[in-house]
Amino acid sequence: MSTATLVGIDLGKHSFHLHGQDKAGREVFRKKTTRQQMMRLLGNLPSCTVVMEACAGSHFLARQLMAFGHEVKLISLQFVRPFVKGNKNDFIDAEAICEAASRPTMRFVTPKTEAQQTLSVLHRMRESLVRDRTKTANQAHGFLLEFGISLPKGLSLVRRLPCTLGEHELPPRLATLLKRLHEHFCYLDEQIRALDKEMDNQLAADDLGSRLLSIPCVGPITASLLCAEMGDGKQYGGSRDFAASVGLVPRQYSTGGRAxxxxxxKRGDKNLRRLLVQCARVYLQRLAFQQGALADWVRSLRERRHSNVVVCALANKFARIAWAIAANHSEFEAGPSALAA
Incomplete structure (x- = not known):
């Protein structure tokens, strides 16, 4: 085992399957362990390269193994699948992870820091609460419509549901149930506001988050999620690589010399891509008030392309600008014409 230079781990909830190889690619050991046994085994191994799939628990485990002195690499699941030989089991998966990691052109995922993971949890909680709030509002609209009460779209009238109930004659039991639904809606609304406040406080204390807010039409939610997903941006070779990781570059299907x-x-984090597209739509709606080189570029593109194409191109541009701000420790500058205006 001391000759192992590459260790592939197939992660599980309770059991972990390890496959070790030497420099020549020959199998050195193959073990099924619990979490504690695996940490004890890897803690006693000399420094080597440990490879895992980038899935649940991999970032936390990567930080622990890096503290042992190992070099840890994470691989996306779709890049491991082509190297699975024959039937599929956990040991074959671990071997396939080693085989994929030994390819010289393989791309790896940078392990997230503890702060980045915590921020990702905050965003996922908020997204789940927003979905629940929308579902509760739709339920209130639907229940009232069954009794002949039609409310306009939006959340503002749901917040004033008790006043609406007082203006119409409804069965007492139904009114009680709707009041209970309103209390649940108010609880969700309060939780979302608390998370938004926590996000604002985090951005105020974060240097990168404050600089990302200088991008036009990028608000606290988008800036905070960019901090969580991008970090310092050093894991990307350039701005185009980051835009490609978010799925904002064209999908290519070229053959026979024809592009x-x-x-x-639409690869990568769909939530981040959705937020960048929304920022681009807001920018396009307020294009008459925008100045600078970016606004001139959008106006010229709008004359030649459909508005949806312009929105995707602008979202791609926002992703590139965000990477440049993170990598170069700079802020967004609209240009001389915008400053003059």
Whole structure:
């Protein structure tokens, strides 16, 4: 085992399957362990390269193994699948992870820091609460419509549901149930506001988050999620690599020497991509009030392309600007014309 230079781990909830190889790629050991047994085994191994799939628990485990002195690499699941030989089991998966990691052109995922993971949890909680609040509001609209009360779209009238109930004659038991639904809606609304406040406080204390807010139409939620997903940006070779990781570059299907570019690839974090597209739509709606080189570029593109194409191109541009701000420790500058205006 001391000759192992590459260790592949197939992660599980309670059991972990390890496959060790030497420099020549020959199998050195193959073990099924619990979490404690694995940490004890890897803690006693000399420094080597440990490879795992980038899935649940991998970032936490990567930080622990790096503290032992190992070099840890994470691989996306879709890059491991082509190296699975024959039937699939956990040991074959661990071997396939080693095989994928030994490829010289393989791309790896940078392990997230503890702060980045905590921020990701905050965003996922908020997204779940927003979905629950929307579902509760839709339920209130639907229940009232069954009794002939039609409310306009939006959340503001749901917040004033008790006043609406007082203006119409409804069965007492139904009114009680709707009041209970309103209390649940108010609880969700309060939780979302608390998370928004926590996000604002985090951005105020974060240097990168404050600089990302200088991008036009990028608000606290988008800036905070960019901090969580991008970090310092050093894991990307350039701005285009980051935009490609978010799925904002064209999907290519070229053959026979003919380039065929399709729609955006939609890879990566769909929540971050959705927020960047929304920022681009807001920018396009307020284009008459925008100045500078970016605004001139959007106006010229709008004359030649459909508005949806312009929105995707602008979202791609926002992703590139965000990477440049993180990598170069700078802020967004609209240009001389904007400063003059």
């Amino acid at each position: 065929n570019l399709l729609g955006i690839s």
